[in-house]
Amino acid sequence: xSEQERLAARTPALRARAAVTRAxxxxxxxxxxxxxETPARVFSPGQEVHLEAIPAGSGRHLITSPEYHMKRxxxxxxxxxxxxxxxxxxxxxxxxxxxxxxxxxxxxAGGTLDxxxxxxxxxxxxxxxxxxxxxxxxxxxxxxAEHASDTLSLEGPFExxxxxxxxxxxxxxxxxxxESEFEMRSLAAAxxxxxxxxxxxxxxxxxxxxxxxxxxxxxxxPSFVLDWPAPLGALARRKPDDPLTVERxxxxxxxxxxxxxxxxxxxxxxxxxRFVEEAAVRAKRGRAVYPIDEKLCKALAHMPPTCxxxxxxxxxxxxxxxASNIREVMAFAHDEA
Amino acid sequence: xxxxxxxxxxxxxKVMLDGNPFTVVEFQFIKPGKGAAxxxxxLKNLLNGGxxxxxxxxxxxxxxxxxxxxxxxxxxxxxxxxxxxxxTTYDQVHIPDETIGDDANFMPExxxxxxxxxxxRAVGVTLPNFIEQKVxxxxxxxxxxxxxxxxxxxxxxxxxxxxxxLFINEGDTIKIDTRSGEYIERVARA
Numbered sequence: 419x420s421e422q423e424r425l426a427a428r429t430p431a432l433r434a435r436a437a438v439t440r441a442x443x444x445x446x447x448x449x450x451x452x453x454x455e456t457p458a459r460v461f462s463p464g465q466e467v468h469l470e471a472i473p474a475g476s477g478r479h480l481i482t483s484p485e486y487h488m489k490r491x492x493x494x495x496x497x498x499x500x501x502x503x504x505x506x507x508x509x510x511x512x513x514x515x516x517x518x519x520x521x522x523x524x525x526x527a528g529g530t531l532d533x534x535x536x537x538x539x540x541x542x543x544x545x546x547x548x549x550x551x552x553x554x555x556x557x558x559x560x561x562x563a564e565h566a567s568d569t570l571s572l573e574g575p576f577e578x579x580x581x582x583x584x585x586x587x588x589x590x591x592x593x594x595x596x597e598s599e600f601e602m603r604s605l606a607a608a609x610x611x612x613x614x615x616x617x618x619x620x621x622x623x624x625x626x627x628x629x630x631x632x633x634x635x636x637x638x639x640p641s642f643v644l645d646w647p648a649p650l651g652a653l654a655r656r657k658p659d660d661p662l663t664v665e666r667x668x669x670x671x672x673x674x675x676x677x678x679x680x681x682x683x684x685x686x687x688x689x690x691x692r693f694v695e696e697a698a699v700r701a702k703r704g705r706a707v708y709p710i711d712e713k714l715c716k717a718l719a720h721m722p723p724t725c726x727x728x729x730x731x732x733x734x735x736x737x738x739x740x741a742s743n744i745r746e747v748m749a750f751a752h753d754e755a
Numbered sequence: 756x757x758x759x760x761x762x763x764x765x766x767x768x769k770v771m772l773d774g775n776p777f778t779v780v781e782f783q784f785i786k787p788g789k790g791a792a793x794x795x796x797x798l799k800n801l802l803n804g805g806x807x808x809x810x811x812x813x814x815x816x817x818x819x820x821x822x823x824x825x826x827x828x829x830x831x832x833x834x835x836x837x838x839x840x841x842x843t844t845y846d847q848v849h850i851p852d853e854t855i856g857d858d859a860n861f862m863p864e865x866x867x868x869x870x871x872x873x874x875x876r877a878v879g880v881t882l883p884n885f886i887e888q889k890v891x892x893x894x895x896x897x898x899x900x901x902x903x904x905x906x907x908x909x910x911x912x913x914x915x916x917x918x919x920x921l922f923i924n925e926g927d928t929i930k931i932d933t934r935s936g937e938y939i940e941r942v943a944r945a
Contacts, residue, residue: 466789468786468791468792509792511784512784512785513784514785515784515786621791624791627787628785628787628810632787650789675788
C-alpha cells in the first residue's frame with residue numbers, strides 16, 4: 419500500500435482522534451485542571467522493572483511516563499494538573515503497543531481513586547460522543563473473547579472488581595499479596611498455568627492474569643480492577659485497612675487496557691527504599707539501572723495526599739473507533755516514520 | 756539442538772510443548788500494565804491438529820521439535836500399512852493405517868505427499884490440496900434432470916465416494932479438494 423493509500427485509509431480514524439483529544443481537553447478544562455508540560459529528556463526515566471527507556475544523549479533518556487515531574491508539580495502547589503504527553507518505551511511493538519505513544523496523565527491532590535474512576539467514565543463517554551458512537555462502540559474480533567458481543571456499551575457506572583475477587587472467580591485461587599515465590603508458583607499450578615521453576619513473583623502473577631483472567635475483563639461492560647497486591651504497586655500507597663494491597667486500579671474495556679491509577683505514595687523514605695529495591699532487581703535481570711530521582715524523593719515530603727492516573731490516548735481512540743491495531747489510529751507508526 | 760527463546764518465535768517455528776511437537780500459527784507482543792512482556796502464541800499440535808494458545812514470558816526457553824517433512828510417493832498398500840518411497844533417496848517406509856486415517860480416501864497410488872517425521876518416526880501425511888481422479892463407477896444421470904444442487908455418488912480408485920453433479924459419467928476425470936472431499940470440477944470427459 420502506498421503512503422497516500424495508507425493515510426487515506428486512516429483519515430477517518432485521525433479525524434476521530436483529533437475530536438477525542440479535543441473532547442478530553444474540554445473535560446479537563448471544565449473540571450478546572452491546569453494543562454502542563456514536563457521535560458521529555460530526563461536523568462531518571464523511571465525505575466520500573468519492565469520498562470526500557472531510550473537513550474537521549476548527555477546521560478539523559480526519553481521519558482517512559484511523565485509521572486515524576488508531574489508529582490513535583492503537585493508537591494510544588496498545583497493540585498489539579500493534566501498533561502497530553504508523548505512517551506517512549508524501547509522494545510514495545512504489538513497490536514496494542516508502539517514504542518512512541520500518547521499518554522493522558524492527570525493528578526488530583528486531595529482526590530480519591532473514586533474521583534479518578536468517575537473521570538474515566540466521563541472521559542470515555544466524551545470520547546465516544548466525539549467519535550460519533552455513543553453509547554455502544556464496535557469491538558473487533560481480535561480484541562474480544564470467543565462468543566463475546568461485537569459491541570460494548572460505555573454507559574457507566576463501570577464494573578468494579580478487586581484482583582482477589584477476579585482470581586477467585588476466574589482462576590479458582592486466592593492471591594493475598596504476601597505469598598512467597600514458591601507459594602505463587604504452586605498457586606499458578608493450581609490455576610492450571612505453566613510457569614518456569616524460577617519465575618519471579620510478578621511473572622507468576624501475570625501468567626495467571628493473562629491465561630485466566632484478562633480475557634474476561636471489560637467484555638460485558640468496562641471494568642475497573644482494584645486493590646492490587648502490594649508487590650505490584652511501586653508508586654502506590656498501601657491501603658490503611660489492608661497493608662497487603664495497594665491503592666491502585668486498572669481500567670479494561672473491549673479487550674484494551676486503558677488506564678492505570680495510583681493512590682500516590684508520599685512517604686519519601688518508603689519511596690526511596692522501593693526505588694533501591696527496583697534498581698537491584700533491574701541490575702539482577704541485566705537491565706539498565708537509572709539514577710534514583712532524588713529531586714522526586716525530596717518533593718514527596720511536600721506532596722499532599724494525591725491520586726494520579728495515566729490513560730493511553732491511542733487506545734482510547736481505538737476503543738471508540740473499533741480499531742484492532744494501534745497503527746490504525748496513528749498517522750505514522752514507528753516503522754512508518 | 757540449541758533451544759529457542761521467545762524472540763525467535765516466527766510463524767511455522769516447530770517447538771516442543773508438554774512432550775508434543777507444535778508449529779507456531781500466530782503470535783503477538785503483549786504486555787500487561789507494569790508487568791513483563793509476553794508473546795501470545797497460537798500453536799498447532801503436529802500430531803493431532805489441535806490448536807492451543809500459550810502466553811510465553813519474554814526470555815522463556817523453548818525446545819525445538821525434532822520434526823522434518825519429506826516428499827514421498829505412495830506406492831501400494833501392504834497389510835495394515837501403506838508403503839511410501841522417498842523421492843530423492845528411494846528409501847521406503849511403512850506407515851500404519853491409523854496414522855494415515857481418512858487421508859487414505861484421497862491418496863491414490865503414485866501420488867506424492869509430504870510425510871511428517873517426529874523423532875524419525877512418520878506421524879502423518881499432508882496431501883496436495885487438489886487431486887484429479889478418474890470416476891470408476893457412477894450411476895447415469897437422468898436426461899432432463901437439470902435441477903441445480905442435485906448430486907449422485909461417484910467412486911474413485913481409492914474406494915472413496917464423492918458427491919458429483921448428475922452430468923458426470925464413468926471415465927470422466929474430476930478434480931477433488933482433498934481437505935473437504937468435495938468435487939470441484941470436471942477436467943476431462945470420458
